[in-house]
Amino acid sequence: QLQxxxxxxGLVKPSETLSLTCSVSGGSFSSNRAYWGWIRQPPGKGLxxxxxxxxxxxxxxxxxxxxxxxxxxxxxxxxxxLKLSSVTSADTSVYYCAMSxxxxxxxxxxxxxxxxxx
Amino acid sequence: NFMLTQPHSVSxxxxxxxxxxxxRSSGSIASNxxxxxxQRPGSSPTTMIYEDDQRPSGVPDRFSGSIxxxxxxxxxxxxxxxxxxxxxxxxxxxxxxxxxxxGGTKLTVL
Numbered sequence: 543q544l545q546x547x548x549x550x551x552g553l554v555k556p557s558e559t560l561s562l563t564c565s566v567s568g569g570s571f572s573s574n575r576a577y578w579g580w581i582r583q584p585p586g587k588g589l590x591x592x593x594x595x596x597x598x599x600x601x602x603x604x605x606x607x608x609x610x611x612x613x614x615x616x617x618x619x620x621x622x623x624l625k626l627s628s629v630t631s632a633d634t635s636v637y638y639c640a641m642s643x644x645x646x647x648x649x650x651x652x653x654x655x656x657x658x659x660x
Numbered sequence: 661n662f663m664l665t666q667p668h669s670v671s672x673x674x675x676x677x678x679x680x681x682x683x684r685s686s687g688s689i690a691s692n693x694x695x696x697x698x699q700r701p702g703s704s705p706t707t708m709i710y711e712d713d714q715r716p717s718g719v720p721d722r723f724s725g726s727i728x729x730x731x732x733x734x735x736x737x738x739x740x741x742x743x744x745x746x747x748x749x750x751x752x753x754x755x756x757x758x759x760x761x762x763g764g765t766k767l768t769v770l
Contacts, residue, residue: 579759588764589705589750594757602757605661638704645754646695646711650704 544569546639546651554633554658560626564639564651567620573597577642578615578622582635583653590635594642595622629658662686664751664762671768674741680765682751683733694734695752696725699764705750709736743769 550562564578579594593603595613603611607626615622626633639651663685672678682694694712697705707716709725712734722742727734734753738745746769751762 577757581759581761589752589761591759591761594759596757600757604758642754642759644711645693645759646707647697647705647752647759648707650706653704 544641544649546641546649548637548639548651548654550654550656552655552657554629554656555660556630556658557628560624560629560633560656560658562624562637562639562654562656563621564623565619565621566641572617573643575643577602578613579640579642580613580624581638581640581647582633583638584632584635592624592626592637631658634658661755661758662753662760664753664760666749666751666762666765668763669766669768671770672741674743674769676741677737677739678741678767679738680736680749680751680767681733682735682762683731684753687755688729689727689732689734690729692753692755694725694727696723696734696736697750697752699748699750708749738767741769745769 545568547565554560574597577594580592593613595601610627612625634657636653636655638653640647641649665683696709698708699705708723712727713725722739724737748764750764
């Protein structure tokens with residue numbers, strides 16, 4: 543059973559860059575059909591797709607966040623990462639990493655709360 | 661890209677049946693499969709329905725999904741409501757490698 547685990551700072555200052563890593567275990571990270579992505583959920587609100595990276599390295603970003611987002615993958619470590627620049631309080635959310643093969647979200651991480659505050 | 665619109669909240673009594681809708685703003689609802697996720701407070705979402713109407717193992721058959729081309733919408737129906745079904749429900753689809761979520765529906769079982 544694939545397991546995903548987010549890690550990174552729980553507090554980020556305004557205007558700085560939020561950086562999170564998702565560690566993947568229990569299965570093949572190198573599936574040539576897998577999309578690895580990030581989803582966030584502001585407190586009390588709904589789910590928002592941030593972006594995804596395909597096994598081959600192609601990236602896809604939510605247009606509303608595209609100018610600030612970078613997703614990358616490190617296959618040697620079975621990890622993929624999220625960087626979100628120039629954060630504001632509106633970026634305070636629970637951030638989930640996730641995996642999808644056929645358009646549905648097959649596996650979710652447990653989520654990590656990131657608060658943007660000085 | 662398209663949007664998925666859900667009612668903000670629904671409520672129903674235990675034992676009854678409730679249906680949550682998910683309307684696609686553009687393009688056909690049948691173009692890409694729709695999934696439904698249940699999320700309880702403090703937990704990650706879990707899949708209740710995938711590929712429009714398929715139930716993962718372990719999900720009770722009280723949960724069912726469908727699509728309606730005429731209204732360009734998907735629906736999640738929960739029959740025999742139990743208090744444990746009280747949660748937030750999200751529909752999700754995809755397009756051009758983008759994942760699209762509905763705004764979520766809070767189900768209250770009272």
